[in-house]
Amino acid sequence: GKGGVGKSTVAVNLALALREMGARVGLMDADVYGPSLPLLTGVTGRPQTREKRILPHQGYGLKLMSMGFFVDDSSPVIWRGPMVHGLIRQFLTDVEWGELDYLVVDMPPGTGDAALTLTQQAPLAGAVIVTTANDLSLVDARKGLAMFQKVEVPVLGIVENMSYFVPPDLPDRKYWIFGKGGGARVAKELGVDFLGEVPIDARVVEGGDIGKPILAYAPDSPPAIALREIAEKLV
Numbered sequence: 679g680k681g682g683v684g685k686s687t688v689a690v691n692l693a694l695a696l697r698e699m700g701a702r703v704g705l706m707d708a709d710v711y712g713p714s715l716p717l718l719t720g721v722t723g724r725p726q727t728r729e730k731r732i733l734p735h736q737g738y739g740l741k742l743m744s745m746g747f748f749v750d751d752s753s754p755v756i757w758r759g760p761m762v763h764g765l766i767r768q769f770l771t772d773v774e775w776g777e778l779d780y781l782v783v784d785m786p787p788g789t790g791d792a793a794l795t796l797t798q799q800a801p802l803a804g805a806v807i808v809t810t811a812n813d814l815s816l817v818d819a820r821k822g823l824a825m826f827q828k829v830e831v832p833v834l835g836i837v838e839n840m841s842y843f844v845p846p847d848l849p850d851r852k853y854w855i856f857g858k859g860g861g862a863r864v865a866k867e868l869g870v871d872f873l874g875e876v877p878i879d880a881r882v883v884e885g886g887d888i889g890k891p892i893l894a895y896a897p898d899s900p901p902a903i904a905l906r907e908i909a910e911k912l913v
C-alpha cells in the first residue's frame with residue numbers, strides 16, 4: 679500500500695504475534711530506500727558474516743534483516759533498479775535464516791522494483807495489503823492488489839490500519855477518523871478477505887520511536903489485541 683499507512687508497523691507486529699504462537703519467524707525489510715526495521719525494533723549495527731553467509735540479527739525472538747543495518751540513517755540511500763534487484767535477492771539467498779515457519783517481508787510502498795523482484799525470486803505464500811480507510815490509500819491498496827494478482831501471488835487479505843480512535847477517558851466510544859468501513863468495502867468489491875481493523879493509538883507511535891513494537895510495549899492495548907486477531911486469521 680501507500681507510504682505511511684502502517685505497513686512496517688503491521689509487518690513487525692504480525693511477525694511478533696506469529697512468534698508468540700510459537701512459530702519460528704524471520705522479518706525481512708525489503709524497503710531498501712527507507713528501511714524502518716532498525717528504528718521499530720531498536721536493533722542496529724552491521725550484521726556479521728560467516729563463510730560468505732550474512733547472519734541475521736535477533737530481536738524479540740525474531741530473525742531480522744534490513745538495509746538499515748548496513749547504512750547509517752543520515753545518508754540518503756540511492757539505488758538503481760538493478761541494485762535493488764540484487765539486494766533483495768541477496769537478502770533471500772545469502773542470509774542465514776535457518777529453518778523458519780514464516781518469513782514476513784515488509785514491502786516498500788507502491789508496486790516498484792523490490793516488489794517485482796520478490797515475486798519473481800521467491801515462492802510467496804501470500805500478500806497482505808495494508809491501508810487506511812481514506813480514498814487515496816485505498817487507490818494504492820487496489821493497485822497493490824492488482825499487482826499481486828497479476829503475478830499470481832495469493833492475496834490473503836486487507837488490513838485497515840488507524841481505523842478508529844478510542845478516547846482513553848471514554849473507552850466505549852469509537853471515532854472513525856478516515857471514515858468507516860473503507861477497507862472492508864474494497865475487500866468485498868475485490869473478492870478478498872478482510873482481516874480486521876487496527877485502531878489508532880498514541881502508544882503505537884511511542885513504542886515505535888523507542889524500538890518497542892506495540893505487542894511488546896502495550897501487549898493488552900486495543901491495537902495489540904487487534905493485531906493478534908489478524909495474525910490468527912492469517913494463520
Ligand code: ADP
Nearest residue numbers: 681682683684685686687877878879882883886
Ligand atoms: P509505512 O511502513 O506504511 O510507511 P509505518 O509503519 O512506518 O508506515 O507507520 C507510519 C507512522 O504511523 C509511524 O509513525 C507509526 O508509528 C504510525 N502508526 C502506524 N500504525 C499506527 C496506529 N495503529 N496508531 C497510531 N500510529 C500508528
